[in-house]
Amino acid sequence: MSWTIIQQSLPEFAKGFRLTLWLSLVGILGAMVVGIIVSLVRYFKVPYLAGILGAYVELARNTPLLIQLFFLYYAFPVIGWKMSAATCGIVGLIFLGGAYMAEGFSGGFNGVAKTQLESGRALGMSRWQLARYVVFPQGFALSVPALAANVIFLIKETSIFSVIAIPELTNTALDLIGLYYRSNEYLFVLVIAYAIILIPLSLILTWLERKVRYGTFGN
Amino acid sequence: MTEEILKVAHLNKFYGKRQVLFDINFDLKKGEVLALLGPSGSGKSTTIRTLNGLEDFQSGQITFEGQNVIPDEKHWQELRQKIGMVFQSYDLFPNMTVLENIVLAPTKVQHREQKEAEAEAKKLLAMVGLSDYAQSYPRQLSGGQKQRIAIVRALAMHPDLMLFDEVTASLDPEMVRGVLEIIKKLSDEEDMTMLIVTHEMNFAAQIADRVLFLEDGHILEDTPGQQFFKQPQTERAQKFLESMDF
Numbered sequence: 001m002s003w004t005i006i007q008q009s010l011p012e013f014a015k016g017f018r019l020t021l022w023l024s025l026v027g028i029l030g031a032m033v034v035g036i037i038v039s040l041v042r043y044f045k046v047p048y049l050a051g052i053l054g055a056y057v058e059l060a061r062n063t064p065l066l067i068q069l070f071f072l073y074y075a076f077p078v079i080g081w082k083m084s085a086a087t088c089g090i091v092g093l094i095f096l097g098g099a100y101m102a103e104g105f106s107g108g109f110n111g112v113a114k115t116q117l118e119s120g121r122a123l124g125m126s127r128w129q130l131a132r133y134v135v136f137p138q139g140f141a142l143s144v145p146a147l148a149a150n151v152i153f154l155i156k157e158t159s160i161f162s163v164i165a166i167p168e169l170t171n172t173a174l175d176l177i178g179l180y181y182r183s184n185e186y187l188f189v190l191v192i193a194y195a196i197i198l199i200p201l202s203l204i205l206t207w208l209e210r211k212v213r214y215g216t217f218g219n
Numbered sequence: 220m221t222e223e224i225l226k227v228a229h230l231n232k233f234y235g236k237r238q239v240l241f242d243i244n245f246d247l248k249k250g251e252v253l254a255l256l257g258p259s260g261s262g263k264s265t266t267i268r269t270l271n272g273l274e275d276f277q278s279g280q281i282t283f284e285g286q287n288v289i290p291d292e293k294h295w296q297e298l299r300q301k302i303g304m305v306f307q308s309y310d311l312f313p314n315m316t317v318l319e320n321i322v323l324a325p326t327k328v329q330h331r332e333q334k335e336a337e338a339e340a341k342k343l344l345a346m347v348g349l350s351d352y353a354q355s356y357p358r359q360l361s362g363g364q365k366q367r368i369a370i371v372r373a374l375a376m377h378p379d380l381m382l383f384d385e386v387t388a389s390l391d392p393e394m395v396r397g398v399l400e401i402i403k404k405l406s407d408e409e410d411m412t413m414l415i416v417t418h419e420m421n422f423a424a425q426i427a428d429r430v431l432f433l434e435d436g437h438i439l440e441d442t443p444g445q446q447f448f449k450q451p452q453t454e455r456a457q458k459f460l461e462s463m464d465f
Contacts, residue, residue, distance in 0.1 A: 113310065115306065115308045115310045116310050116312065118273055118306065118310070119304075119306060119310040119311075119312075119369070120312075121272075121273065121295075121296075121299065122271060122273065122299055122303070122304040122306075122373075123299065123300075123323070123324035123328065123372070123373070123376065124296050124297070124299040124300040124324060124328045124329075124376065125296075125323075125324060125327070125328055126296060126328075127292075129327055129328065133312070133315075133323060133327065134312055134314075137314040138312075138313065138314050141314075
């Protein structure tokens with residue numbers, strides 16, 4: 001291990017670090033939006049759309065991100081849809097993450113006790129009123145642990161972007177190794193870089209889960 | 220003649236192919252208190268839940284305040300404002316304070332003024348001795364307190380009929396009394412029309428004007444309250460009362 005090699009590589013890694021953060025942020029926010037929309041459509045059983053989005057969730061969750069990216073990057077241009085590597089990465093992450101987030105939200109909504117719905121109905125509330133005042137506030141709180149796990153999962157999945165040459169962290173490390181054959185140093189920096197992102201985030205999310213579970217609704 | 224609030228005629232209910240209610244017939248007059256008694260699985264809860272549309276039925280007719288009930292969700296939503304129900308599981312909404320729980324349906328479903336609904340909620344809370352808990356959340360309350368608030372929440376809609384489905388069955392023995400006293404007070408002071416499913420025989424004996432005794436989905440007896448507890452007409456009811464008597 002040479003500290004000089006590590007030091008010299010840091011500017012490159014810093015670029016990859018920023019890109020990984022940026023792609024994760026955009027991908028996760030996009031996935032959240034897709035996830036909420038999909039889970040709402042499925043919750044209200046919107047005709048046709050609910051079925052189609054159900055199929056989407058299964059497709060996205062049961063195919064590897066690697067294959068999804070290959071499709072976006074190599075197959076779509078054949079039918080005339082050409083996107084930059086970075087766009088492919090973000091679209092792929094949102095496609096995959098949206099399905100996972102949708103399942104997370106749905107899990108929360110379905111986790112609200114049936115007796116809650118009955119006591120709401122017994123008060124004359126409509127399906128929409130029940131959803132708005134009873135199911136969603138409780139369901140969102142219930143879905144936080146699943147959503148938090150998805151956030152960590154999606155950040156780790158960005159490492160697969162390296163295969164379509166997006167210069168994020170993993171791609172940066174693989175490139176440097178290819179150029180200088182110093183795998184020990186570069187892989188070491190790579191591991192540390194992911195740990196710097198994920199360990200604090202994981203702690204924050206755990207804290208948030210606790211706060212939502214015990215803190216809200218009267219404590 | 221006293222006004223008839225509820226009439227149930229030839230009601231049959233099936234779960235798939237299995238019939239659970241057989242030709243249920245009874246009526247309920249204004250101010251009357253009817254107790255549904257019977258062993259577990261006799262169909263008491265199913266009957267009471269059918270009366271506000273939480274369970275469907277396959278044939279028969281329910282008439283509420285002179286109107287034939289059209290059993291679809293839209294019509295039930297209207298009717299449920301007039302038919303209050305309290306459950307065994309006292310499901311207050313845990314994401315709202317006690318006061319919010321009570322005013323939610325009056326303001327959102329009945330579109331009443333927030334101020335007026337809150338003022339009434341506070342009056343009702345005072346009636347059940349829980350004025351200090353308006354800003355508390357359900358998880359900060361005991362089972363008995365929650366159940367009293369669930370009753371208040373139903374009353375805030377100004378129902379003409381109240382359904383109580385084993386409301387003390389999951390309470391600590393100490394808490395039972397407070398809840399039953401409120402139900403008794405509702406009958407004595409407000410002359411509320413009520414249908415009560417309960418396993419508290421002493422309570423039923425005190426409050427019921429009439430008793431329906433059910434077994435296996437059949438009404439075996441429809442007897443005035445006093446008489447039922449002294450001389451039940453059927454042997455089955457006699458045995459049931461003996462088994463309840465320690």
